[in-house]
Each structure stands twice: as C-alpha cells, then as structure tokens.
Amino acid sequence: NAGVTQTPKFQVLKTGQSMTLQCAQDMNHNSMYWYRQDPGMGLRLIYYSASEGTTDKGEVPNGYNVSRLNKREFSLRLESAAPSQTSVYFCASSEGGRGGNTIYFGEGSWLTVV
Amino acid sequence: KNQVEQSPQSLIILEGKNCTLQCNYTVSPFSNLRWYKQDTGRGPVSLTIMTFSENTKSNGRYTATLDADTKQSSLHITASQLSDSASYICVVSVGAGNNRKLIWGLGTSLAVNP
Numbered sequence: 001n002a003g004v005t006q007t008p009k010f011q012v013l014k015t016g017q018s019m020t021l022q023c024a025q026d027m028n029h030n031s032m033y034w035y036r037q038d039p040g041m042g043l044r045l046i047y048y049s050a051s052e053g054t055t056d057k058g059e060v061p062n063g064y065n066v067s068r069l070n071k072r073e074f075s076l077r078l079e080s081a082a083p084s085q086t087s088v089y090f091c092a093s094s095e096g097g098r099g100g101n102t103i104y105f106g107e108g109s110w111l112t113v114v
Numbered sequence: 115k116n117q118v119e120q121s122p123q124s125l126i127i128l129e130g131k132n133c134t135l136q137c138n139y140t141v142s143p144f145s146n147l148r149w150y151k152q153d154t155g156r157g158p159v160s161l162t163i164m165t166f167s168e169n170t171k172s173n174g175r176y177t178a179t180l181d182a183d184t185k186q187s188s189l190h191i192t193a194s195q196l197s198d199s200a201s202y203i204c205v206v207s208v209g210a211g212n213n214r215k216l217i218w219g220l221g222t223s224l225a226v227n228p
Contacts, residue, residue, distance in 0.1 A: 004157075042118070042203075042218030043158075050212075090157050099207050099214045100145075105157030 002026050006091045006106035013081045013113045021076040021109050023091030032074040033092040033103065034058075034066060043090070048098055049074055081113040116141040118206050118219040126225045131194055135222045137187040137204030145207035145214060149178050149189050152201045152221065161189070161202075194226045 006023045013019055025032065034046040045058030049068040063085060065077045074093075078085055091106040117140045127133050139147070146165045150158035162171045162178040164187075171178050175192045191198055201221040208215050 040220065042220055043216075044218075045216070056212075092157075097214065098212060099216045102148075102160045102163055103216075105159070107157050108155070 004091055004093055004104055004106035006089075006109055008109060009107070010110045011112070013078070013111065015081060015083060015113060017081050018077065018079050019081065019111075020078075021089055021091070021111075022073070023075060023106060024073045025091075025093040025104070026072065027093060027095075027104065028071070029093035029095050029104075030071070031094045031096065031098060032068065033090075033094075034064075034074065034076045035090045035092060035105075036060065036087040037090060037108075038087050046076065046089075050098065078111075081111075083113045085111065086113045087111060116206075116208055116215075116217045118204055118217045120202075120204050120219040120222050122222060123220075124223040124225070126227060127194055129194060129196055129226055129228050133191050133194060133224065135189045135191075135202050135204075135224070137189070137219060139185050139187070139204070139206045139217070141185075141206050141208045141217055143209060144182065144185075145210060147178075147180055147187050148205040148207070149176070149187075150203040150205060152203060154200070158203060191224075196226050196228060199224060199226045 004025045032049045035043045047066040048056045089109045094103045095101045121136045148163045149161040152158040164180045177190045203221040204219040
C-alpha cells in the first residue's frame with residue numbers, strides 16, 4: 001500500500017523562485033492536510049481540505065497556496081520562496097472530518113530556500 | 115492558551131528495558147489524545163488515539179494511559195527494541211467538527227542502545 005505519497009523528497013530553491021509540492025493518497029480519504037515541521041516547534045498546519053474543491057487556512061498559511069485537484073491529490077505551492085520557508089513539509093490524510101480520526105502522513109519533503 | 119508539554123525532552127535506555135514518556139496538556143474543550151512515533155527522516159505514524167472515556171489503550175508493546183481529570187497522559191514502552199529509537203509526539207485534539215484543531219507537542223526523543 002502506497003498510503004500518502006509526496007514529491008519531491010528534497011528541493012533547494014533560490015529566494016523568489018516558485019515550486020509546487022505534490023501529494024496523493026490512495027486510501028479514499030476525504031480530508032487532506034499540509035503541515036510544516038521546524039526544529040523546536042510542533043507540527044503546524046498550513047492548509048486543510050475537507051473534500052475536493054474546498055480548502056481552509058491553517059495556522060501558518062501566509063506565502064502558500066493549495067489546490068485540491070480531486071479526491072486523491074492535494075498540492076502545495078510556494079509562489080515566491082523565502083528563507084523562512086525552509087522546512088520539512090508533510091502531506092497527510094484522514095477519514096472523516098478535520099482531525100477527528102487517525103491521520104496518515106507522507107514521508108516528508110525537505111525544502112531549503114537559499 | 116492551548117498547550118501540550120512533553121517530558122522528558124530526551125531519554126536514553128538500554129535495549130530490553132521499559133520506559134514511560136509523559137504528556138501534560140492544557141486544552142479546552144478536549145476531544146481526543148493521540149501518540150505518534152516519528153522515526154528520523156520519516157513522517158509521523160499513529161500509535162494510539164484515546165477519547166475522554168478511555169483511560170488505557172495498547173498497541174503491541176506500547177500502552178498509553180489518559181487521566182482526563184489531571185490532564186495527563188503517558189506512553190509506556192515495554193521490552194524496548196533498537197527500532198523504538200524515535201521521537202514520540204503527543205497530540206491533543208481540541209474542539210469539534212469544523213472547529214477541531216490539533217495541538218502538537220514537541221516530542222520526546224528516545225534512543226535505545228544495545
């Protein structure tokens with residue numbers, strides 16, 4: 001079972017460049033999430049999607065855009081990368097509503113902005 | 115302010131020994147409490163999820179307890195193995211429905227030495 005698959009695994013960007021992190025899940029989950037994880041801080045929610053075509057801002061949405069292309073896919077876009085966006089990004093999914101059930105995570109995407 | 119605090123920050127034990135990790139939370143209204151295991155360089159993996167009415171839940175050698183009165187949880191690992199070396203993260207769900215939010219602790223870093 002693939003579960004939650006995200007790409008790329010590693011990426012180095014220059015300040016001001018744009019990129020999109022891709023995520024897909026094969027568990028037929030309605031809810032999908034994008035988190036970032038930084039040293040000394042707990043995981044922080046960037047965006048949440050309850051279903052295809054719907055997205056909600058999380059705790060730290062500034063500088064990011066998302067797209068729920070269909071039930072399987074949820075992408076995260078950095079339009080103009082900044083060094084503060086250097087982080088590890090995790091895509092996740094769950095059945096049912098927001099945070100109510102077990103959340104399954106991808107393997108992470110390590111992003112460095114120089 | 116909603117908070118989740120974990121202790122100790124890090125722990126080193128010998129293979130085969132038991133250990134207990136602590137989680138104290140200050141949240142309202144409480145929905146559920148989860149423990150996740152995160153191996154280095156990987157995404158978090160769910161170990162247990164407990165609601166208000168559950169005070170013990172096991173997953174193999176992992177046993178989580180919850181005391182909703184004192185707002186404390188513990189994760190007990192029995193007969194530790196080298197593969198238990200990881201970060202263990204306590205996560206508390208606050209609120210309900212579309213207002214539900216997850217509060218992530220910073221984790222306890224466990225090293226199991228041979």
